[in-house]
Amino acid sequence: MELLAESAENTLVAAENRVRQFSTPDKIFNYFASYQFVNKKNGRKSMMMTPLEFYSSVTPDCRRVHGVGPGVHVEVDQQELDDGKVVMERSPISGSVLNEIGKLGLLSYQDFCFLLALISTPKRYIETTFNMFDVTGDGHIEAKEFAYVSTKMAHKSGGFGSYTDTDQEEILASSSGLLNYLFGKNRDQSLTKEKFKKLQTDLLDEIVQLEFREYDTENTGRISEADFVNFLLKNGKLMPKKRAQLIKKVQSRWPAKGRGVSLPSFKSFFMVLAGGQELERALFFLDVEGTGVDKEEFRKISSWVSQTECSDHVVELIYEMLDDDEDGRLYRDDIAQILLDWRHSRGFAKGGIQVSLGQLSI
Numbered sequence: 001m002e003l004l005a006e007s008a009e010n011t012l013v014a015a016e017n018r019v020r021q022f023s024t025p026d027k028i029f030n031y032f033a034s035y036q037f038v039n040k041k042n043g044r045k046s047m048m049m050t051p052l053e054f055y056s057s058v059t060p061d062c063r064r065v066h067g068v069g070p071g072v073h074v075e076v077d078q079q080e081l082d083d084g085k086v087v088m089e090r091s092p093i094s095g096s097v098l099n100e101i102g103k104l105g106l107l108s109y110q111d112f113c114f115l116l117a118l119i120s121t122p123k124r125y126i127e128t129t130f131n132m133f134d135v136t137g138d139g140h141i142e143a144k145e146f147a148y149v150s151t152k153m154a155h156k157s158g159g160f161g162s163y164t165d166t167d168q169e170e171i172l173a174s175s176s177g178l179l180n181y182l183f184g185k186n187r188d189q190s191l192t193k194e195k196f197k198k199l200q201t202d203l204l205d206e207i208v209q210l211e212f213r214e215y216d217t218e219n220t221g222r223i224s225e226a227d228f229v230n231f232l233l234k235n236g237k238l239m240p241k242k243r244a245q246l247i248k249k250v251q252s253r254w255p256a257k258g259r260g261v262s263l264p265s266f267k268s269f270f271m272v273l274a275g276g277q278e279l280e281r282a283l284f285f286l287d288v289e290g291t292g293v294d295k296e297e298f299r300k301i302s303s304w305v306s307q308t309e310c311s312d313h314v315v316e317l318i319y320e321m322l323d324d325d326e327d328g329r330l331y332r333d334d335i336a337q338i339l340l341d342w343r344h345s346r347g348f349a350k351g352g353i354q355v356s357l358g359q360l361s362i
């Protein structure tokens, strides 16, 4: 029986991985959102998700919360929300920002697009992102500016967001937990650059911790080297046989009682991967002679991309996996595909702020 349940869950996990990887953001949102908010005043209905459903929608292999699928939802109205009748799964992380937002309401599609953009934009460019929202350039994002830009950003079927007065009224009056969190229920608070940056940091911290706990089920603070390989290669185009080989290789170097990977090391490499093409570009830059980069150079690049110290052990692991010819050097091609797959598997490639400068894009 248990085996059967497990294989059913594996099938579901694989199906959800495909949704995250191949669907457009609106379809991803509809798949994971389990509520339909009914506005009793005008009869309008809109899909909404819980903060943990947001986590699930950007985390491949997620088993904490599963999507309900398109067209499946529970109807709620403002009264029911205010009365606390919506029972949401809560995040186990202490000081959880997802729970803080959840206490104030659900997430709309615009919220989803915004949060996705926030976590998939490299920290180095967060000020640029802030400036995009601060339309008036006075150093504060007001609720109106937020509504305007997030609607423009939201991908809608039939083209990107258009924006009308009705949209603005709807959004500002909506029960969005994120708007309540950022601008207060009366929409009279504004968002400073500091608060904006803090939101990105807090969100990423929590999402990374939640994902780490998917492996570290007993909350020991470490995961095995093999789990780290799984985390890196999730959904990659790598053949299952090749993946199994890599895991075996890593396991034989660091057997069950190996050192393991700590949460800070995991987090710092998550940031490297989330940094878009930064790592690839930096590798290319340092490797103009085409001789590859050694471990120390790789560690330096990774630390600089993630803006945190990348651990020696993680670098050892990466080389164990990817340095096929064992010359102690990695080339751009050794890592480019993994990086790309990793971002695609969580929809980051669709959500990040895109900036381009001539032929260069981030």
Ligand SMILES: [Ca+2]
Pocket: 134, 135, 136, 137, 138, 139, 140, 141, 142, 145
């Ligand atoms: Ca402003």
Ligand SMILES: [Ca+2]
Pocket: 292, 322, 323, 324, 325, 326, 327, 328, 329, 330, 331
């Ligand atoms: Ca090599």
